[in-house]
Amino acid sequence: MSITALNLSHITYTYPGAPEPIFEDVTVTFAPGWTAVLGDNGIGKSTLMHIAQGKLTPERGQVSPSDAVIAFCPQDVAAVPDNLDDFSADWSPETIAIRDTLGIADDWPYRYDTLSGGERKRLQIACALAAHPDVLILDEPTNHVDAPTRNAIAQAMLDFTGQRHALATTAMPTANGQHHEESNGKETATLPAPRRGRVGIVVSHDIELIDQVAMRCACFERRHVGHSNITVVTMRPGNYTAALADATALQAGERHALDQASKEAARLQRESASRRHDAALAATSWRANRTIDRKDHDARNAAKLAKMTSVDGSAGSAQARLDARVEAARQAADSITVAAKRYDGDLAAFAGIEPSHATELVRLDAGVIPFGESAVQVLAQSSDRVTGCKR
Numbered sequence: 001m002s003i004t005a006l007n008l009s010h011i012t013y014t015y016p017g018a019p020e021p022i023f024e025d026v027t028v029t030f031a032p033g034w035t036a037v038l039g040d041n042g043i044g045k046s047t048l049m050h051i052a053q054g055k056l057t058p059e060r061g062q063v064s065p066s067d068a069v070i071a072f073c074p075q076d077v078a079a080v081p082d083n084l085d086d087f088s089a090d091w092s093p094e095t096i097a098i099r100d101t102l103g104i105a106d107d108w109p110y111r112y113d114t115l116s117g118g119e120r121k122r123l124q125i126a127c128a129l130a131a132h133p134d135v136l137i138l139d140e141p142t143n144h145v146d147a148p149t150r151n152a153i154a155q156a157m158l159d160f161t162g163q164r165h166a167l168a169t170t171a172m173p174t175a176n177g178q179h180h181e182e183s184n185g186k187e188t189a190t191l192p193a194p195r196r197g198r199v200g201i202v203v204s205h206d207i208e209l210i211d212q213v214a215m216r217c218a219c220f221e222r223r224h225v226g227h228s229n230i231t232v233v234t235m236r237p238g239n240y241t242a243a244l245a246d247a248t249a250l251q252a253g254e255r256h257a258l259d260q261a262s263k264e265a266a267r268l269q270r271e272s273a274s275r276r277h278d279a280a281l282a283a284t285s286w287r288a289n290r291t292i293d294r295k296d297h298d299a300r301n302a303a304k305l306a307k308m309t310s311v312d313g314s315a316g317s318a319q320a321r322l323d324a325r326v327e328a329a330r331q332a333a334d335s336i337t338v339a340a341k342r343y344d345g346d347l348a349a350f351a352g353i354e355p356s357h358a359t360e361l362v363r364l365d366a367g368v369i370p371f372g373e374s375a376v377q378v379l380a381q382s383s384d385r386v387t388g389c390k391r
């Protein structure tokens with residue numbers, strides 16, 4: 001069978017006892033050809049692969065098509081392939097081609113326990129390929145293997161999707177001392193389109209492998225939106241190098257957009273606070289006007305102007321409009337998602353702290369603010385004077 005894609009739609013999953021879901025409403029489509037799954041340790045790559053295979057059932061969401069044949073090759077080389085016996089007896093042309101590409105010696109299926117780690121890995125992958133799945137998931141297939149083995153694995157992966165292409169070759173020794181022509185990984189052509197409706201998914205941190213085989217990268221990322229972090233999966237075209245360039249450019253743009261939106265929200269907030277302050281002063285001045293000397297025309301005119309600009313209805317509605325703009329600007333800033341910061345030991349950079357250039361940090365109305373057993377008293381007409389006092 002051949003499939004058009006493996007679809008994971010609106011997946012939500014929480015491990016039993018975990019305080020929050022590891023995924024919430026995650027949707028990702030794996031098209032034919034190889035997709036590299038990238039992301040930090042512990043972000044949930046293996047978990048999503050278990051959901052794809054049906055080993056874990058999501059609380060919400062579906063995997064389709066439900067009848068796709070999915071083979072999984074685990075990271076652990078100790079895991080003996082389920083179909084090892086079938087493989088040992090399979091001498092079909094397709095399986096012979098797989099044996100040749102991966103340099104599988106005839107006796108290997110009969111002595112799995114005595115094989116080296118790299119040999120077991122090749123045999124595990126050969127068995128998974130020999131099952132002719134619609135979807136093949138490889139979990140870290142090149143951990144602890146040498147360069148010739150990695151290149152043999154890459155070539156077998158490309159054969160699976162019908163994407164073998166011209167690579168320079170080197171001789172790879174097998175356990176029997178035979179020499180086997182294998183790729184040295186130097187690509188001589190760009191990756192051709194897959195010729196079969198077969199989906200390959202490789203979870204890997206091996207940049208060289210990903211650059212050799214991947215048509216696209218499913219990037220698992222923690223994203224900061226509003227006031228929380230969520231896990232999203234972003235599909236980026238191309239191999240690791242292309243996906244990294246894409247992600248870097250996008251992140252720079254997002255950070256810039258967030259900075260601009262945050263600055264605009266802060267500017268409007270300052271303007272709103274300043275107008276409130278002016279309005280409060282004007283109101284005070286208007287009340288004081290009653291006691292201004294009749295002959296002090298300057299003072300009386302200033303007080304009248306203050307009333308007109310601040311305490312009448314139009315000033316009130318202008319303030320309301322400004323407050324609405326402040327709220328809209330805040331919501332705009334909150335809706336921008338950016339890559340969540342990772343803590344690398346630099347607290348100022350992690351928390352986004354930088355010295356303020358403002359001459360005024362806070363302006364408080366006069367009064368007393370309860371503060372635990374103490375209180376903070378703000379003196380009238382002196383926004384720069386704040387004193388602490390016992391209640």
Ligand SMILES: Nc1ncnc2c1ncn2[C@@H]1O[C@H](COP(=O)(O)OP(=O)(O)OP(=O)(O)O)[C@@H](O)[C@H]1O
Pocket residue numbers: 015016018022039040041042043044045046047048
């Ligand atoms: N059975 C489980 N019960 C509870 N939590 C689990 C279980 N299995 C995994 N986790 C947690 O889920 C998170 C994701 O794990 P997962 O193995 O999917 O990550 P990963 O991206 O594949 O990591 P790595 O790159 O290190 O292999 C981790 O924090 C892990 O501790």
